[in-house]
Amino acid sequence: MLQATNLRKTYLLGRTKVPVLRGVDLSIQEGESIAVLGASGSGKSTLLHLLGGLDSVDKVGADVAAPSIMFRGQDLTKISTGKLDEYRRRRVGFVFQFYHLLPELTVLQNVTLAAMTALGAFEYFRTRSAVRAHARELLERIGLSHRITHRPAELSGGERQRVAIARALINKPDLLLADEPTGNLDRVTGASILDLFTSLHKAGQSMVIVTHDETTAARSDRIVHLVDGRVQAG
Ligand SMILES: Nc1ncnc2c1ncn2[C@@H]1O[C@H](COP(=O)(O)OP(=O)(O)OP(=O)(O)O)[C@@H](O)[C@H]1O
Numbered sequence: 327m328l329q330a331t332n333l334r335k336t337y338l339l340g341r342t343k344v345p346v347l348r349g350v351d352l353s354i355q356e357g358e359s360i361a362v363l364g365a366s367g368s369g370k371s372t373l374l375h376l377l378g379g380l381d382s383v384d385k386v387g388a389d390v391a392a393p394s395i396m397f398r399g400q401d402l403t404k405i406s407t408g409k410l411d412e413y414r415r416r417r418v419g420f421v422f423q424f425y426h427l428l429p430e431l432t433v434l435q436n437v438t439l440a441a442m443t444a445l446g447a448f449e450y451f452r453t454r455s456a457v458r459a460h461a462r463e464l465l466e467r468i469g470l471s472h473r474i475t476h477r478p479a480e481l482s483g484g485e486r487q488r489v490a491i492a493r494a495l496i497n498k499p500d501l502l503l504a505d506e507p508t509g510n511l512d513r514v515t516g517a518s519i520l521d522l523f524t525s526l527h528k529a530g531q532s533m534v535i536v537t538h539d540e541t542t543a544a545r546s547d548r549i550v551h552l553v554d555g556r557v558q559a560g
């Protein structure tokens with residue numbers, strides 16, 4: 327479903343160029359789950375942001391093979407910002423390392439807001455009751471129905487992460503991208519999140535999970551390592 331070729335990303339630190347990704351190639355098949363492992367600072371989050379359309383690749387000269395991210399026949403590195411925006415809002419579900427929930431909104435509102443941004447206000451208000459029902463159903467599936475009117479500050483880390491996952495799923499994304507979804511959780515809570523990902527995968531969800539955790543990695547179809555700015559298999 328997605329084929330990334332020759333992705334390069336360099337950050338500027340003052341005047342120093344820090345190359346983080348140096349030509350990453352990665353393909354994701356429909357329904358596949360991939361675990362990305364790599365040392366801290368190896369560029370895992372950077373890669374996930376590129377795949378999710380949250381950041382853009384380096385511009386390269388004619389002497390270097392051009393980068394591309396093909397998603398169902400469209401090259402994300404070339405499409406208009408409007409199209410890229412649509413990809414980000416409708417095709418991808420992103421679970422951030424540190425949740426990024428909106429503190430003033432309830433659990434239910436945090437989840438439905440993602441639907442509102444994907445659908446646009448008009449369509450959202452037209453289909454609001456169905457969207458809310460879907461959000462409730464998702465929250466129930468991940469064991470949070472008793473928390474829907476709570477705000478993030480009143481939740482544990484594991485509960486916040488589950489809200490973030492429900493938010494990532496509300497638009498039925500083609501591709502789920504999760505950045506260390508169990509990184510900040512204790513082992514038991516982490517295991518329950520992992521079970522959730524496993525059941526999503528069994529139901530056909532395509533996903534890329536960044537992780538430090540061997541158990542998470544072992545449950546995926548394929549493990550790739552990010553080393554020296556490139557992807558190594560196995
Ligand atoms: N916006 C930025 N500006 C400058 N440097 C950055 C920026 N974002 C990331 N970096 C640098 O790029 C490198 C890769 O960062 P990235 O967050 O992708 O690593 P990571 O593999 O996700 O690490 P971790 O496992 O700690 O989350 C790091 O050295 C980081 O300092």
Ligand SMILES: [Mg+2]
Binds near residue numbers: 370371372423505
């Ligand atoms: Mg990271």
